[in-house]
Amino acid sequence: MSLDLKLRPIVDIRKCKFNTENFPTKSSDEQICVEQAVQKKYEDLHIKLKVHPSLPELLKEHHKNFLYNSITYLSSGYECLDSSRPWLCYWILHSLSLLGVQLDNRKKKSVVKFLSKCQNEDGGYGGGPGQLSHLAATYAAVNSLVILGTEEALASINRQKLQDFLFRIRQVDGSFSMHVGGEVDIRGAYCALSVASLTGILVPKLLDGTAEWIVSCQTYEGGFAGFPGMEAHGGYAFCGLAALVILNKGHLIDEQALLRWLVNRQMRLEGGFQGRTNKLVDGCYSFWQGGAFPLLYTLLSRDGKFPPNHIFEERALQEYLLVCCQSPAGGLLDKPGKNRDIYHTCYTLSGLSVAQHYRGISILGSKRNAVMPTHSLYNITPDLARKALLYFSSLGLPNKGTSDT
Amino acid sequence: MSDSSDENDSQYVLYRDRPEWKNVTPLKQDDADEPVVAIDYTEAFVDCFDYFRAILKNKEISERALELTQTAAHLNPANYTVWQYRRDILKGLDKDLNEELDYIETVILKQTKNYQVWHHRKVIVEWLKDPSKEKYLTEAVLTKDAKNYHAWQHRQWVIKTFKLFDGELDYVDCLITDDVRNNSAWNQRYFIINNTTGFTEEVLKREIDYTLLHIKIVTENESAWNYLRGLLLHAKEGLSKNKRVSDFCEELYASGNRSPFLLAVIVDMCCEVASDGAGDTRYTVERAKELCGELMTKYDKVRANYWQHMIETMDNVGKKGTEDEGSSVN
Numbered sequence: 010m011s012l013d014l015k016l017r018p019i020v021d022i023r024k025c026k027f028n029t030e031n032f033p034t035k036s037s038d039e040q041i042c043v044e045q046a047v048q049k050k051y052e053d054l055h056i057k058l059k060v061h062p063s064l065p066e067l068l069k070e071h072h073k074n075f076l077y078n079s080i081t082y083l084s085s086g087y088e089c090l091d092s093s094r095p096w097l098c099y100w101i102l103h104s105l106s107l108l109g110v111q112l113d114n115r116k117k118k119s120v121v122k123f124l125s126k127c128q129n130e131d132g133g134y135g136g137g138p139g140q141l142s143h144l145a146a147t148y149a150a151v152n153s154l155v156i157l158g159t160e161e162a163l164a165s166i167n168r169q170k171l172q173d174f175l176f177r178i179r180q181v182d183g184s185f186s187m188h189v190g191g192e193v194d195i196r197g198a199y200c201a202l203s204v205a206s207l208t209g210i211l212v213p214k215l216l217d218g219t220a221e222w223i224v225s226c227q228t229y230e231g232g233f234a235g236f237p238g239m240e241a242h243g244g245y246a247f248c249g250l251a252a253l254v255i256l257n258k259g260h261l262i263d264e265q266a267l268l269r270w271l272v273n274r275q276m277r278l279e280g281g282f283q284g285r286t287n288k289l290v291d292g293c294y295s296f297w298q299g300g301a302f303p304l305l306y307t308l309l310s311r312d313g314k315f316p317p318n319h320i321f322e323e324r325a326l327q328e329y330l331l332v333c334c335q336s337p338a339g340g341l342l343d344k345p346g347k348n349r350d351i352y353h354t355c356y357t358l359s360g361l362s363v364a365q366h367y368r369g370i371s372i373l374g375s376k377r378n379a380v381m382p383t384h385s386l387y388n389i390t391p392d393l394a395r396k397a398l399l400y401f402s403s404l405g406l407p408n409k410g411t412s413d414t
Numbered sequence: 415m416s417d418s419s420d421e422n423d424s425q426y427v428l429y430r431d432r433p434e435w436k437n438v439t440p441l442k443q444d445d446a447d448e449p450v451v452a453i454d455y456t457e458a459f460v461d462c463f464d465y466f467r468a469i470l471k472n473k474e475i476s477e478r479a480l481e482l483t484q485t486a487a488h489l490n491p492a493n494y495t496v497w498q499y500r501r502d503i504l505k506g507l508d509k510d511l512n513e514e515l516d517y518i519e520t521v522i523l524k525q526t527k528n529y530q531v532w533h534h535r536k537v538i539v540e541w542l543k544d545p546s547k548e549k550y551l552t553e554a555v556l557t558k559d560a561k562n563y564h565a566w567q568h569r570q571w572v573i574k575t576f577k578l579f580d581g582e583l584d585y586v587d588c589l590i591t592d593d594v595r596n597n598s599a600w601n602q603r604y605f606i607i608n609n610t611t612g613f614t615e616e617v618l619k620r621e622i623d624y625t626l627l628h629i630k631i632v633t634e635n636e637s638a639w640n641y642l643r644g645l646l647l648h649a650k651e652g653l654s655k656n657k658r659v660s661d662f663c664e665e666l667y668a669s670g671n672r673s674p675f676l677l678a679v680i681v682d683m684c685c686e687v688a689s690d691g692a693g694d695t696r697y698t699v700e701r702a703k704e705l706c707g708e709l710m711t712k713y714d715k716v717r718a719n720y721w722q723h724m725i726e727t728m729d730n731v732g733k734k735g736t737e738d739e740g741s742s743v744n
């Protein structure tokens with residue numbers, strides 16, 4: 010099924026303004042400020058539409074160029090991400106694959122080589138060569154290698170040692186710390202389960218108590234917090250939900266509360282998602298919140314009946330991403346007025362993919378705006394995820410894992 | 415991207431030009447031959463981390479190593495390897511941890527949204543077993559950004575670990591008075607009660623009154639509505655049978671208010687009564703569907719698909735009716 014979506018009428022958008030009820034506060038002041046900037050973008054678009062009826066357009070070529078340059082060199086502005094270089098690889102590689110771009114073999118080889126330099130003796134990957142193993146860097150490295158997809162890339166992962174590393178950072182209550190001596194939060198659970206399930210090293214002993222710990226992060230609002238007691242938050246909600254789906258323990262949560270919290274994160278006027286109640290829209294939550302929907306559908310449809318359509322407004326989300334989050338020079342961003350960066354490029358495109366693909370494809374603007382679908386658990390394209398799952402499962406469990414179970 | 419503009423930029427001396435580092439051979443980063451996400455580091459960055467790698471390799475525990483980690487952490491506060499090593503040095507040299515607390519405070523105040531600096535703070539507080547400065551520090555951060563997630567997480571940890579709940583409800587009340595839409599403050603309110611008195615009948619009554627008072631002022635404030643729902647999770651009688659709440663909602667509705675959060679709560683009340691099979695006659699599936707229809711077409715259009723989904727779910731429950739008591743709506 011293929012569907013062409015139409016823009017929301019501008020007169021409707023104008024009616025969506027935040028109602029302060031004569032009681033302005035800091036939150037509402039900031040909200041109104043963002044709404045004005047976003048509305049201006051929509052007003053401008055509707056003027057341009059008269060001359061360019063094919064708008065809004067995904068600037069694919071510009072994004073490709075931006076990403077393609079970044080996989081090799083980055084400006085000194087990225088020094089603050091010097092401990093997240095496998096992340097940079099993943100964000101770029103995944104963005105490129107969503108845009109349908111394959112790296113040439115030479116480039117692939119060099120990325121595998123680089124990531125191998127980040128892989129440590131203890132089985133984890135560091136944020137750069139010579140840095141301690143970190144669970145998030147490990148997640149990013151494994152996902153990157155799966156996207157590269159070559160035998161060399163997949164075989165470069167030392168699964169036995171990777172499993173050892175996961176056991177080392179596992180806590181007694183089933184949660185995971187991000188590195189030896191590092192902080193514990195729900196990202197750890199997701200990253201651990203993601204890499205373990207992808208590479209076929211998931212054993213029951215690794216997961217004792219993990220589902221219960223994750224469930225304890227669901228808040229009274231319905232979303233998940235990074236840590237029990239904290240506020241529900243988009244990034245953490247995705248982590249919690251995806252981890253539970255991997256564990257096949259989704260039924261332990263209050264699904265209806267999660268659904269209600271999720272749908273309410275979509276902003277009326279902007280069309281994009283906010284990360285928390287009464288916070289501002291941000292393009293990256295297009296994936297963290299939007300990407301949670303397909304996972305939730307699998308929980309809601311245990312009796313085999315999937316919702317016939319997206320339960321969020323997929324066209325308003327596409328509108329926000331295409332109209333408000335693109336840098337004319339390539340790359341995408343958080344909200345109007347912000348600079349482009351690689352992280353936001355990855356998660357805006359991923360969110361666009363979620364909005365476009367559900368039981369068929371629904372595209373706002375020209376068909377050329379289509380991006381590839383993405384796997385809702387791992388956020389890599391489904392063909393690559395399948396290939397890796399097959400490859401690793403054919404290898405069987407590492408020796409130690411077998412004796413453990 | 416950190417502010418690299420040091421106050422004393424002009425006097426900054428590279429490590430390779432410092433006499434006390436003469437006996438150390440800097441260690442280049444072992445990057446692959448072909449550049450991959452290769453950052454165009456500044457000279458100071460490369461210089462500092464070349465020496466950092468060298469001493470990390472030798473596990474040098476010394477004053478100069480401690481000083482170096484400070485520079486490295488300044489250049490990239492997200493480098494967890496630097497912070498982890500710094501903690502090893504602090505232990506090895508048996509340093510005065512109160513000094514470290516002062517230092518990390520200045521770093522946190524400049525880098526409020528960074529996992530590593532808050533984690534470092536937490537470990538030092540654990541070592542010292544002294545939480546006396548933590549409330550003050552988190553308040554300093556929250557004054558500028560009342561929703562800073564790291565600050566709240568640190569505060570919750572301190573409060574829970576060291577039992578510092580006294581006065582917290584007043585603090586939260588101040589923040590809610592300041593910005594009734596501050597969802598982090600509402601969440602903190604829930605956290606305190608959950609970890610102290612619990613939601614006893616008496617507390618519930620007090621909290622429901624408090625919340626309704628705030629909803630009255632701003633009826634479209636989702637934070638307060640969500641908190642109300644959170645409270646009612648603990649009410650034995652559920653959402654629909656708390657007379658105080660249902661009367662409040664009906665009054666608000668009768669006054670012409672169409673806050674989507676009000677309508678949504680009434681929808682859920684209807685569903686609850688319907689699935690219980692008996693109760694308040696104001697709450698019926700027909701009314702729920704009608705409200706969903708209004709939300710869909712008028713008051714909450716961006717969530718039209720959701721309200722449509724809710725109507726369909728209710729239809730399915732209605733169809734199953736007698737053969738299956740299970741409801742998927744509440």
Ligand SMILES: [Zn+2]
Pocket residue numbers: 291292293294343353
């Ligand atoms: Zn963002």
